[in-house]
């Protein structure tokens with residue numbers, strides 16, 4: 001619902017009973033406000049159910065009930081959406097920010113929309129009056145899984161906070177036809193199933209054909225001289241496609257603000273068809289249409305890994321070009337070709353390097369389309385773009401072949417070369433004669449084939465570069481981007497990630513939310529630092545008892561869910577030890593499994609004095625092309641099979657792989673967890689946000705000094721955090737002389753664990769399948785150093801058990817964790833972005 005008013009849309013005809021002399025003025029809007037009481041929702045629900053959906057009493061599926069209620073809620077969002085839009089328009093062109101992201105991992109919409117509108121209780125009552133169970137209805141909504149993991153979920157939490165903070169921020173992304181695949185597990189192995197999430201339609205989106213943008217691909221460039229004697233570059237003979245926007249309303253928390261998430265869908269142009277059709281080949285014409293529409297067909301399921309596919313570059317350019325043209329189009333409609341104030345009124349935040357081609361595209365639009373000089377365009381670009389880095393892993397750094405650019409985006413290639421020429425002049429001036437540095441910093445990586453370094457393009461084109469946790473930002477400045485930091489220290493800053501407390505506490509854990517509100521009031525929902533007020537209650541025996549009861553109820557709901565969905569029986573008295581996140585070697589699910597095997601070995605050898613029953617839950621998707629990650633899933637499942645079927649083990653230990661981990665699964669999992677596993681190799685996890693969701697819900701963390709774990713421990717204090725493992729410095733140092741085999745020989749427990757794996761105990765009829773796991777663990781060049789942290793991890797797990805056996809102590813620690821989680825709200829994160837980078841003024845709606 002960005003920027004043009006709707007008033008120019010007029011009715012085709014006006015129907016009246018008598019024919020008046022003069023045509024009456026169309027009065028399509030406004031309507032009286034929609035009611036917010038149960039009776040209003042019931043009436044709207046019935047109307048939607050009967051007429052919009054054409055259902056009758058024969059319909060048993062809760063899906064239609066979900067849709068009927070959603071239509072009623074969506075109508076109420078749209079009312080506020082229009083008001084917000086008008087309020088932003090009235091504020092004579094207030095500054096706006098745009099969050100450009102290839103991923104928005106939104107999850108479900110209905111329960112969050114009801115919470116933010118303040119009709120959650122009312123709607124529950126309304127459904128109850130209709131004989132419907134809200135829980136069941138909410139469960140039938142499919143997840144909008146347009147993201148891989150942390151990066152995409154962060155974008156979703158950010159736009160929730162922007163709306164809650166009344167900031168004029170629009171999210172721009174892609175409307176993938178197929179989102180993140182759904183994961184089946186057969187014979188212990190991941191099987192991917194396509195996620196056709198739009199199959200039953202999507203009631204939350206509104207197609208906006210009036211804002212279609214045209215996107216160029218291919219062709220070549222020509223130089224012309226215009227009337228004023230200026231040289232102009234034309235990008236010609238292109239194969240164009242259309243980008244069609246679909247808008248989703250993003251409500252703030254009970255503040256009347258409803259912002260916009262605008263997702264682009266690729267479509268063929270009419271001429272594209274015609275061109276082929278005139279040549280007489282109908283089939284080719286249809287095929288060409290498909291190849292245009294394929295661009296937004298599927299989300300690439302790689303997390304923290306680039307894969308260099310042409311289609312992915314097309315997606316990235318589509319996002320950048322469509323979004324920039326959209327914003328510039330609105331600008332030009334108000335200011336003509338006067339861009340002097342553009343940078344003061346607009347800011348683009350790039351979520352990782354995925355949309356970094358926007359730097360070159362903004363230059364192209366300003367120079368080629370709007371006639372600005374290079375210097376003017378560059379000044380605007382450099383004052384408009386801001387870049388967030390999300391990882392230090394070399395395998396995730398995007399580099400695109402220059403030859404690919406030459407074919408697909410020839411004009412963009414020229415512009416990047418020119419940006420580089422100007423930039424290298426600046427480097428030369430700063431470090432005369434330092435040719436090595438020049439080669440290191442060049443946007444073009446030389447070699448067998450030339451590549452563009454997209455992170456460098458993003459840094460050079462931006463006025464702000466940020467990491468996502470203190471340690472990560474420090475490592476960027478000292479390592480990966482050191483040269484750039486030395487050149488432009490003022491560009492670099494940190495913005496520690498967060499999660500939205502609306503979804504990740506208020507909505508997903510209503511019972512805990514109610515206890516908190518009853519104790520300290522409800523201000524925490526929009527000012528999470530107020531959770532600090534819970535701290536004194538950690539010493540209150542009666543409060544601790546209630547806290548424990550609420551935690552146990554959440555565990556029971558998780559148990560019921562596992563039973564219902566997967567037929568798995570969990571022991572509620574056990575310690576729920578949870579690691580859910582993408583499967584990746586750096587996240588070290590393997591370290592977790594080594595510990596589980598060690599516990600199993602202790603049971604088998606009768607070392608069970610003072611035993612703590614434990615239920616280890618591991619979940620996550622592997623990138624379909626990441627062989628090692630898929631083998632780790634197989635390993636987890638095989639170990640689980642052996643342990644769970646061993647009568648000697650019984651209730652003492654369970655290992656369960658949670659299939660198809662996703663946002664809606666996490667909403668059940670994080671309230672029911674006792675222990676949160678955040679065990680990445682120090683220096684490898686940029687921030688993590690799963691760690692924050694668990695903490696907020698009262699789970700205790702066992703973790704390394706990595707990413708935001710460091711800040712979590714700072715906030716809650718060392719006494720309430722189970723720390724283990726090498727520090728980032730120690731990892732660096734040890735990498736020069738790491739000898740895992742000798743570590744194994746010196747640790748009897750570890751030796752026994754390795755022996756069990758080596759002797760085929762977990763792959764009796766599948767010889768050799770875990771050899772690659774053993775090889776990687778024993779490799780002196782193992783970058784993840786799993787073996788190095790085994791002993792420290794086992795010792796920390798023993799401290800966990802001691803704490804868990806003392807229920808009073810555990811409850812106290814749980815309360816203190818929740819009380820100390822205030823920093824990790826995206827409201828705090830977004831305030832930091834706004835104060836340091838965007839500088840937007842909040843706009844009050846109504």
Ligand SMILES: *Cc1c(COP(=O)(O)O)cnc(C)c1O
Nearest residue numbers: 149150581662663666688689690
């Ligand atoms: C929060 C979240 C993540 C990120 O988890 P990390 O532990 O930070 O990697 C990934 N996927 C989903 C579905 C999430 O909700």
